[in-house]
Amino acid sequence: MMARLLGGTGTVRGRKTREILLLLAFLILIWGITTVLSPRFLSVKNITDILIQAAPLGFVVIGQMIVIVVRGLDLSVASIMATAAVLSIGVFDNTATAFVAALLLGALVGGVNGYLVSYRRVTPFLATLATMIVLQGIRFAYTKGAPSGSLPDTFRYLATGDVGGVPVILIVLIGVACVAHWMLERSVPGRQLLLYGDNPEAAHMSGLPAKRIVISAYVISGVLAAIAGLFLVGYVGIVDNWTGQGYELDSIAAAVIGGASLRGGKGSVIGALLAALILVSLFNIVVILGLSIEFQMVVKGALILLAAAVYIRRTRD
């Protein structure tokens, strides 16, 4: 009975549903424990803060997860975040132009990553490491090492404002997540991503456009990273050369915790977002409980190991 509720025993979809419920249960568990330890944790204000803090990572992790689905890895996301924000805001005064320019830059870098991986057969790790460093160089050359500083008010508003009490950033994230979820679960391109990741050779023999699939995954990741970069500078209020530092590894961690397999072919938007929320909640909890900030890293590492252990167990079953 319960099994049927969760999507049927022994079906592929059922397995995925159970993974998501597991993540949800874990999130509720840590929230519950923290509330017991520190009642001020569970306030509308604090939860909203956590959601807003998690949002930039949310954009990045969706893209990262899609790249992981096609057996890739995107190390350049953090560099795209900073470069897109620094360059577009530095060059263009008009907010809308800057926004579009940032997205184009993200798409361009993603396209280069995808081209290197699919046509030139560079391993994803090296390809995205290279673009990450090149972007960093361009950024530093442009800013001459000093952060540019001034930030149009519109970006502040986008990142911190709200519509009828709901933060703008969350509205945008939910919109993007819905589109991404639909794409991955219900659309032809999404199915192509999943099939390609499961077995690239079989995808080729089934007539799927292998190279286009890989390139589009990296383009999506690049664009989402650029969006995340803009929101993050808006939230922090400063355009910084190191905006998004650490997001590449956090996003990979969250994607994997959220059920994506580094062997490809598996991943879900809901799982990835829940995992991002779990990570950010844990950081918040470390602060709330008054533990030293370095403790965050210990928590992060432990969580990755826990997730790995759980998923290995599940695949053995």
Next chain:
Amino acid sequence: MADPVLAARGLTKSFGSNEVLRNVDFEVLAGRNIALCGENGAGKSTLIKLMTGVYTPSAGQVLLDGEPVAFAGPKESIAAGIAVVHQEFSTISALTVAENVFLEKEPRNRLGLVDRRTLRRDCIDLLRQLGIDLDPDTTLDRLSVAEAQMVEIAKALRSRAHVLILDEPTAVLSHREIDHLFRILRDLRGQGMGLVYVSHRLDEIFEVCTDICVLKDGDVTSAGPIADYDHDRVVAAMVGRSLGELFPPKSGPASDAGPALSLRGLIAEGSAAPIDLDLRPGEIVGLAGLVGSGRTELALAIFGAARGSGAVELSGKAYNRRAPGRSLAGGLAMLTEDRKANGLFPETSVAWNFAASTLGKGARALALAPRSEEERSRSVVERFKVVVDHVGQPISALSGGNQQKVLIGRLLENTPKVLLLDEPTRGVDVATKAEIYRTLRRLAEEGVAVLVISSELIEVVGLCDRVHVMRDGALVAELIGNAITEDGIMAVAAAATGGVAPRPNV
């Protein structure tokens, strides 16, 4: 006749209410090699497991040298001299041959450390005794699959054994390697060991075994000296009908139709000469030849999954910029030889696997049509009698034969006019084979042109209207009608290839 070394008397095994083995008698005699045959699920491995103590029988007895025994586990049966070589290898690739052979039984010196000199000497002695020519100091990752299997056999026989059981030992071996294995088996038999050979490759059984026992659905349907049997009788015992009934009657092409596929000067990877070939609607053409003769490469080049140059015409139209997607759109579909490597999407469901090459079907704009996908795959499941609980099940939960049916169903969704099938019945049980043959003939009758690459000569002879034989990257002969015989094909296929003994499969 001598008393059996190992015997089963009235063995019965049930799992719950499911009786998988019924009242089975089975004897292993010293100096004889008995074949244990049967389709997948007939009970072969259950019988082996009962005799080696992995399972305990629900009724009946296992006798060792005439005395009833009850092994509590495989360790006890090994200690009693029953060695088993399993299909899956247990060797460790980073260790040497000697270390693998004596794994967990290494000779120790007084300090309790491995005595390397004795280990090496024991290994050399054992290998020499078995007639295996391997360097004991080579690590396993440098050995071929066949050599690794020799190590498995040596490992099984490191302590004195009276009985050696081999479970599908040739599944991964090439022809030449099989010859070597058979030499070793004959040697062991000559030394008075009793051998059990589990396989469904009939020609091998006839070559190396002295006796046969056939299981079907948990019963022994036939047993006796191999000399009393031929292919037909074994197959009949295995599936309950004769070989001739496996193949539907031949028909041949619609008389004056133009070719559905024609190759002019096609050169694939490894081609020795440009290839010309015509396929007409309604005919099933065989492409025979030894492994490595270039058949797969040719098919991949036609399909556009591998490089090739030369002219191809599909339904009378030039088709020169070849790619899998374009082939499928133009009515040219291909079934690959290696299901696991490039056919299946192992982590996904039956329905997803089935619909992989027709994602757009029933889709509106970019939206998938999951309901139509499920309905279509359900109808294929019914049509081909795929054994599956639900089309949402992962494809990896299905047996090889059922997976193959799903993949053939996937091809047919593209409504092909030309079908290229590379080893369509590999690893598939006999009943499914017959079903696949019937399906192919029906498609041909509907006007599809079918090209079948097969290493199973009986299949080529029984199924095809016309056969091209390939050798060393070139088409060397065409056989039509009554000229299609196993001997005729082998005479051409194996001519002047450096003395590799031809070994057609059944």
